[in-house]
Amino acid sequence: MSTAAHTETSGAHTDTSGSTSPTRILFIDSYDSFSYNVVRLIEQQGTATHPVEVTVVHNDTFADVDALAPYLPLFTGIVVGPGPGNPENGAADIGVIAALFRDARLATVPILGICLGFQAMCHAQGAAVAELAVIKHGQVYDITVDAAQRDADIFRDYPATFKSTRYHSLHVVEPAVPAVVPLAHTADENGALLMAARIAGRPWYGVQYHPESCCSELGALLLQNFLRIAGGKRATLPSGSGIPARLRALQRTIDLTPIAAEEEKPADPADPAETDNRVPCITTFEAPTDPALTFRLCDALPGDKFVLASAAVSAHRGEWSVVAVPSARSVVYTHYAALRRTSVHRWRDPAVPVAAVAAALRAAEPLESSALTVRHEDRDAFWHTLGAVMRARECSARPDIPFVGGLVGILGYEMGQGVRPSEESGGDGLPRPDAKLVYVEECIVINHAAGKLYAIGHEFPERLTWAIVSVLGKVRRERRDCGESGASATAPGVAGGNGAWPTTLPSHIxxxxxxxxxxxxxxxxxxxxxxxxxxxxxxxxxxxxxxxxxxxALAPWRIFQTLVARNPAPFASYLHFNDLVDNAHDNVPSFVSTSPERFLQWGADACELRPIKGTVRKGPAMTPALAAEILRSPKEFGENLMILDLIRNDLHELLPDVSVDEFMSVEEYASVYQLVSVVTARGLMASPYSGADVLRHSLPAxxxxxxxxxxxxxxxxxxxxxxxxxxxxxxxxxxxxxxSGVTGYWSANGNGDWSVNIRCMYSYDGGRxxxxxxxxxxxxxxxxxxxxxxxxxxxxxxxxxxxxxxxx
Incomplete structure (x- = not known):
């Protein structure tokens, strides 16, 4: 979408000594999922010499306007953001905003209301707020600026009509009260609707639409105009060093402490990790590009393994497969959010029976022994535990290889912010885990696009190398016998050894x-x-x-074989947590998936999310062209746009440089067509945050x-x-x-890749x-x-x- 240029810079205050102070904006957030898109857009209107600083508070940070009033001189203006709720319900729905526009102390304070903020502003002047007959969520409409209002105040330099995104169930009924001066309208099935207004005699403005959406035009210009208005109405800022501390005291209370910034935790007695940042041993092989190679290698590797593999390779998704093989050196980190406990032990340690773990989890005191550690910590503290684990092992080995050893596992839906953890219990007295990750040093990593295979381990991975040489030798013989010069003789999604993986399960079950x-x-x-x-x-x-x-009884691996054979996908996953030696399959979490959706991938300086919203079932009558037409209908478009703007918000809260690099592309999978977008955030190296911080902050997906x-x-x-x-x-x-959780890895060389747990099945009891x-x-x-x-x-x-x- 186009954005009009505006040569006038946003206002910044110059005091009598000649120094320049930043323009400070107070942003009132109503727990919306688009707020930080607005915040970053405000900040982006500043310059190096005339910066704009935004302080974000919730609508319930202040009990009333009396509590807010002492802070008003610190700010140039206020932006009241969007959010859920109805102004007609008062403070119960919208907190301090309900009284904000009724208080005479704010009569000279410049205010911009967006969506909910706009409705609250007009409602305080006597206008009614009603439900739309036809609701608009994630829909782009033409907004028409009233002719008398163009080139003045908030719509200065605007054309007669521009496009913007609407997210609203409610609307301001066109008021007869003289205080509300209409500025812009739109028209749809509901008739003519008020889209912008100002309050007569006060520097208060509001828009019903969302200027921050990635499909909205001229959002930056709107904010430039507001900052210009606010600059001319500036109150005198107090002097002295107390301002920064007072501003920090207002900030949101959510834990945004970077994982890497946490103080070092003491080493776990059960943790055999080296602290000398040892570089892993990496052996490279030439390999066929067929994704079936991954599964043939899995068949050749006896014992436990975790598989994060591509069974359907295409550009920008499914290029890599990882087979991680736990050993006696591998350490298991399991978090139980309802209990506020984390257990740590080595993989299948004979000294750690199920009963010992169950007892320690319910004990009143933490446990630290030579074999088992049980920490008393909540979800936030668990993330910092993981951060300490990865700091002790971080290395710079081969950043071009996505995984060189590290944490592999699953983060359940209840690990996400705002989700209440489950208290469901399983067999043997163990509760259901909310997160389970294993630090694995030995792995096979395959680049299907380049035809490269890597055997990786703390030392030379002999058992992996033996399986690789055996399988590659067999593939070469098959090619020779079949007279092929290209890909493997097997078809994608199947495995060799005893022939193709079966497409059905045993008939006697x-x-x-x-x-x-x-x-x-x-x-x-x-x-x-x-x-x-x-x-x-x-x-x-x-x-x-x-x-x-x-x-x-049916082994989870057997189910995974059939699932992959029947439904190949870019993010096939197999995780069978057989980590306790005497579990007898009574309490073994198992997860198999053929997910099409990447949640988050990160490297040294950037992270990428690929949200999928919009699905069409494949069938004889469903062509790619018809699927694209359906997926770009208003319903499917709106679904994708809403999640796209939500993801931009989650990223923007941590990083300022966020872009939509691919907008609603139609992708084909084995059984469906889906609508996919790509969002990228850059600047991790210049930020206190890592990709793991983005992962933590963005959950649930x-x-x-x-x-x-x-x-x-x-x-x-x-x-x-x-x-x-x-x-x-x-x-x-x-x-x-x-x-609805995520599965993936956090590599010791700073990379990470996590897929969304969909098209999956899971078990807490080994498959019963x-x-x-x-x-x-x-x-x-x-x-x-x-x-x-x-x-x-x-x-x-x-x-x-x-x-x-x-x-x-």
């Missing part, structure tokens, strides 16, 4: 499958619609659970929650999904477990019961039939392995 109840889903869908229509949410990712109970994230997560967990899924899994907590999650984003444009079809299409991609080849 039956499966008791409990599917989501359609009536319960319909009730949950209606609840979502009610919350969105009243302005609590723009989009809600409603998810279901399915239970599958095999009639006989926006594509699995909706927006605004905070309130949407709470509504889904506490009021919607608890009843929807309790009949299937017997858990009324509304928790999702491994589903499998759970499958599936869902989709509900918007006001969704239909119950369409969402049910999409949910079952996604469920089918994993459920098909239990239903027999070719069955729906």
């Amino acid at each position: 039956s499966y008791d499958i409990t599917l989501p109840d359609k009536d319960a889903y319909a009730r949950a869908f209606a609840q979502c619609q009610r919350y969105m229509h009243r302005g609590d949410s723009y989009e809600m990712c409603l998810t279901t659970q399915t239970s599958v109970r095999p009639s006989a 926006g594509s699995m929650t909706g927006a605004p994230k905070r309130i949407t997560v709470q509504l889904l967990q506490d009021e919607i999904e608890a009843s929807l899924n309790s009949g299937v899994i017997g858990d009324e907590s509304g928790t999702r477990g491994m589903y 019961e499998w759970r499958l999650g599936a869902g989709g984003a509900i918007t006001v444009l969704s239909s119950l039939e369409g969402e049910l079809d999409e949910m079952y299409a996604k469920l089918e991609s994993a459920l098909q392995v239990f239903q027999g080849a070719g069955q729906a």
Whole structure:
């Protein structure tokens, strides 16, 4: 989208001594998921000599305007951001904002209200706020500036019409009160709607649309104009060194302490890590580009292994596969959020039985022994534990290889911010883990695009090298026998050794499958619609659970083989946490997935997210062109745009340089077409934050929650999904477990790559019961039939392995 140039710089105050002070803006955040897109856009209007500084507070930071008033002289102006809630409900919905525009002390303070802020401003002057007949979330419309208002005040240098994104269920009814002066309008099925206004006699302005959205035009110009207005109305700033401390005292209370900045924790007795930053041993092999090579190597490697592999290679996704092989040196870090405990021990240490772990987790005091450590810490502290682990092992080895050893594992949905942890217990007295990661030193890493294979270990990885040489030799013989000169003789997604991986499970095993109840889903869908229509949410990712109970024991690896053979995807995952020597499969977390969605990838200076929103089932009548037409409909466009703006916000809270590098591309997968965007944040090296900080801060994944994230997560967990899924899994907590979390690695050389846990199945008891999650984003444009079809299409991609080849 275009942005008009504006040569006048934003205002900055020059005091009588000639020095320049920054323009300071107070931003009032209503726990919205787009707030930091606005904050960064404000800051970007400053220059090196005329900076703009923004202080962010929540709408409940101050109990009332009396508490806010002493801080007002510190600021040039106030921006009241968007968010959920209705001004008609007063402080219960919007906190201090309800009284802000009614207080005479702010009569000369420049204020800009955006969406909710605009509604609150007009409502305080007597205008009514009502629900739209046809709600607009993530839709781009023409905004027309009233002719009499062009080239003046907030719309200076604007054209007659420009495009901007709308996210609102409510609107300001065109007021008859003279205090509200209309500035801009739009037109849709609801008729003519007020999109901007000012308050007569006061430097207060507001817009209903979202100028910060990546599909909005002229958002920067709007803020330049506001800063110019604010600069001319500046109050006298107090002098003295107390200003910075007073400003810091107002900041949001969320923990944004960088993981790397935490003080060193004491080493765990169970941790055999070297502290000399030893560079791993790396052996390179030429290899075929066929992704089936990964799975052939897995078959040749006996014992435990973790697989993060591509079964479908394409540009910018699925180029790499990782097979991580735990050993007696590997250390397991398991976090139980409800217990506020973390256990640490070596992989299958004979001195650490299940009973010892269960007892230590419930003990009143922490435990530190030569074999087992149990820390008493919450989720935030667990992240800093991981940071200490990685600092002790960080190295600069081969940054071009994404993984050279490091943490591999899974972070469940309940590790995300604002999500209440599950208290569900499993066998042997152990609770369900919320995070489980293993530091692995030996691994095989394959670059499918370049045809390179790397054997990596703390020392020369003899057992890996033997398997690699054996498999590569067999591939060469197959090529020679088949007269091929290119790819492996096997087809993608299958493995050699005994021939192709089977596309069906053993026929003598039956499966008791409990599917989501359609009536319960319909009730949950209606609840979502009610919350969105009243302005609590723009989009809600409603998810279901399915239970599958095999009639006989079946190894998770066997299920993974069939899932990959039937549904190849860029992010195939197999994690079987057989880390306790006497577990007897009573409490073994297992996870298998053929996910199409990368959540977050990072390197030394940049990180990338690839959100997927919008899904069309493949079929005989579904062509790529038709799928693209459907996926770019207003409904699907709005779904993707909302999550895209949400992700930009999550990144912007930590890093200023965020860009959308790919906008709503249609990608083809084995069973569906999907709408994908790419968002990149740069500047990690100049920032106190790392890729792991971005990971921690961005969870849960926006594509699995909706927006605004905070309130949407709470509504889904506490009021919607608890009843929807309790009949299937017997858990009324509304928790999702491994589903909707992320799986991946954090490498010792500073890289990371994590995929979203979708198209997956997981078990907490070694496979006696499998759970499958599936869902989709509900918007006001969704239909119950369409969402049910999409949910079952996604469920089918994993459920098909239990239903027999070719069955729906």
